[in-house]
Structures are given as C-alpha cells and as structure tokens.
Amino acid sequence: MNNIELENIAKNLIETTEFAGRKSIELRKQGLKTIIKPDNSPVTNGDLEVNKILTEKIESLTPNIPIISEETVDLKKENNLKTFWLLDPIDGTKEYIAGKDEYTINAALVLNCVPTIGLLGAPKKNRLFYAYGKNNSYMIEDGETTKLNCKKKTAQGKVFAVSGAEKPSSQILEVLKKHKVESFTPMHSSYKFCVIATGEFDFYAAKERAYEWDYAAGHAVAENAGAIITTLDHHPFKYGKSDYKNLSLMIKRNEMLDA
Secondary structure, X not given: OOHHHHXXXXXXXXXXXXXXXXXXXXXXXXXXXXXXXXXXXXEEHHHHHHHHHHHHHHHHHOOOOOEEEOOOOOOOOOOOOOOEEEEEEEEOHHHHHOOOOOOEEEEEEEEOOEEEEEEEEEHHHOEEEEEEOOOOEEEEEOOEEEEOOOOOOOOOOOEEEEEOOOOOOHHXXXXXXXXXXXXEEEOOOOHHHHHHHOOOOOEEEEOOOOEHHHHHHHHHHHHHHOOEEEOOOOOEOOOOOXXXXXXXXXXXXXXXXOO
C-alpha cells in the first residue's frame, strides 16, 4: 500500500470519526445503558454504536482487510494476522460513563505488525488526531489542522510525563527517576500518546498491560510525529501477537527529553 493510498484511507475516516464522537456525546447526554463484560469491565451502548459506525465505514474502504475490535474479538481464538485493523471504539469507558473528557475513539491499520494509519478522536476536547506513515501525523482542533512533530511545548531543561495510574508502581517510578522526570500527570486513555505527539508532554512508561487495540491508534499518531516507542527494555513494540496482549511500553518525545 503506497503513501497516497494510506493518506486517502486516513482522510476518508476523519468525518466518520468526528461523527462517531458527536454520537458518543449525544448518547451520553441521553443516558447510557451499561453492562459488565466477563472481564468485569463496563461496556455501554455508546461503545457499541461507535464500533458499528467505524466498522461499517472501514469495511467500505478496505473490504479485504480483517477488523479486530475490542467489542467483537474472540479472545479464545489465536491471532495469526499481520495486517489488520484494530478498533477500540471508546478507550476510557469508565471516564466516558462518568462524563469526563479524556475518553477517546480509536482506529488503527496495522501493516506487517506496524501501526501505520491511526485515527484518534477526543470528542470532548474538540481534538481529532490522524496519521498515515512517517512524518505524517496531524491534529485537527477547532477546524484547524496542525502537522505534529513532537516539538517541546513545556519548559526547557525539565521532563514532564503522563502516567496511566494515579500512583505508579515502584518499577515505573524508577523508570521516571532514571529519565529525570520533573512531574507526572495521570491520564486514563490513549490520549496520552497524543499529548506526546503535540509536545505537551515528554515521556510515558508502563508495565505489561491492556491489549493491542488500546495502543495502536495512539502509537501511529505519536510515532509518525517523531516519538520513539519501544518496550521498557528497548525492544521494538510490535503488533500481531497471538493473544493481543501488550508488552511493556516506553514513549519518548525524542532522545533529548528536556529540550
């Protein structure tokens, strides 16, 4: 798939992702219907409706590429795909239910185990991010499109991190200390990838957690903006694992975190 094809697919999903975001807000205002899944996590009619909207559009754009979604995946079946779509219709469902603004809408095209296209909407923040290959990562905010390059927007000489937990584990605290992190801000969705792409934060680290669909769209946005993404032990972070489970993760805005 060449760059023009990737760009066309990504741009054809922008309006759909924006519509899905508006729909998620509308359903939240109407009052969500929530059930608890077997893994004890919540799912709402908002998650399912966003999944339907994204799936139908993606099927029309790339009918021959399989779609793996958090809401329809069979975790008892091993994955043997290397090229496929990964959907997390609403990442941060608990935040969505609570009416907070951090939840995101996620779609990523993984090509040969690498997330190449990423669409990530943050509806209540009025931001939408999309990427379609190296040096092609963008943010749409209030109708304006900005190309992202991870350029630092915080104080020079200091390192600011995002954290997936209010109280990081001792292992992650050690990683933060090693990278001379000044402070960390908790974020509970894939939005954390995007604020590194924009340069609003410098660093993120996590132990093994979650599934590939939680990371893929944000990974594409951040890495295609110039961020460095590896495991905690500096190995490449790849997709297409048989059980979809994530390895540990480290995101650096660039090698010089404080500049």
